Amino acid sequence: MKLNFFEFITVNSPIRKFVQNKIEIKSFLDVPNYVKDGKVLEIGCGSGYGARLINKYFKPKEIYGIDLDEKMIALTKKNKLPNVSFEVGNVTKLDFKDRSLDGVFIFVVLHHVVNWKKALDEIYRVLKKGGQFFIEDGSFETFSTPIGRLIKTFTDHPYDSMYKRHEFFNYLEKLGFKTIKKQVYKPLALTSRFVYIGIKK
Numbered sequence: 001m002k003l004n005f006f007e008f009i010t011v012n013s014p015i016r017k018f019v020q021n022k023i024e025i026k027s028f029l030d031v032p033n034y035v036k037d038g039k040v041l042e043i044g045c046g047s048g049y050g051a052r053l054i055n056k057y058f059k060p061k062e063i064y065g066i067d068l069d070e071k072m073i074a075l076t077k078k079n080k081l082p083n084v085s086f087e088v089g090n091v092t093k094l095d096f097k098d099r100s101l102d103g104v105f106i107f108v109v110l111h112h113v114v115n116w117k118k119a120l121d122e123i124y125r126v127l128k129k130g131g132q133f134f135i136e137d138g139s140f141e142t143f144s145t146p147i148g149r150l151i152k153t154f155t156d157h158p159y160d161s162m163y164k165r166h167e168f169f170n171y172l173e174k175l176g177f178k179t180i181k182k183q184v185y186k187p188l189a190l191t192s193r194f195v196y197i198g199i200k201k
């Protein structure tokens with residue numbers, strides 16, 4: 001689902017960029033990089049700042065960024081780079097061929113997606129064998145932490161269908177990902193987020 005007004009503003013704020021740059025991308029860097037010189041997709045790219053970070057740290061040949069919200073895609077112009085393209089797209093129906101991508105990246109998106117299993121099916125489908133999947137996100141548990149409860153008051157999320165962490169990890173294993181990193185972070189017990197990095201077997 002698209003973000004409401006308040007979350008749209010928050011996601012496009014300098015604070016969000018700071019967190020993505022100083023914390024989130026860093027938690028993807030302690031595993032081998034199998035996407036260098038490859039084709040990668042960033043799902044839910046927002047204004048395109050994440051693609052800029054992926055470019056800097058992972059050095060793929062090409063990056064495709066997609067987002068459900070055309071207003072976000074309009075903002076990506078300021079993050080345009082020669083090897084990066086952005087388009088409107090939906091993670092539950094990816095416009096990419098089977099086994100065509102070396103990597104897929106996601107920063108805080110799938111907790112917004114009602115049919116998250118279909119999204120993971122699609123990600124698995126478009127990755128090549130040996131392709132690398134990087135995701136960091138919140139989960140159902142996040143919204144009962146102090147910060148999560150606060151976020152709940154000004155944002156809209158599909159809580160009835162939102163995954164619990166164990167459901168999410170189990171589904172990835174069922175699909176056939178080999179886990180190379182699975183970690184839950186609970187800074188000062190104020191919030192929680194997870195990082196998962198897997199390889200398509």
Ligand SMILES: C[S@@+](CC[C@H](N)C(=O)[O-])C[C@H]1O[C@@H](n2cnc3c(N)ncnc32)[C@H](O)[C@@H]1O
Nearest residue numbers: 001044045046067068069089090091107109112
């Ligand atoms: C919380 S924002 C995160 C944006 C960016 N990844 C970041 O880390 O700042 C979630 C993004 O996912 C997008 N989104 C939500 N549902 C989506 C879907 N089904 N397919 C693609 N993008 C989606 C939203 O429009 C929004 O830009």
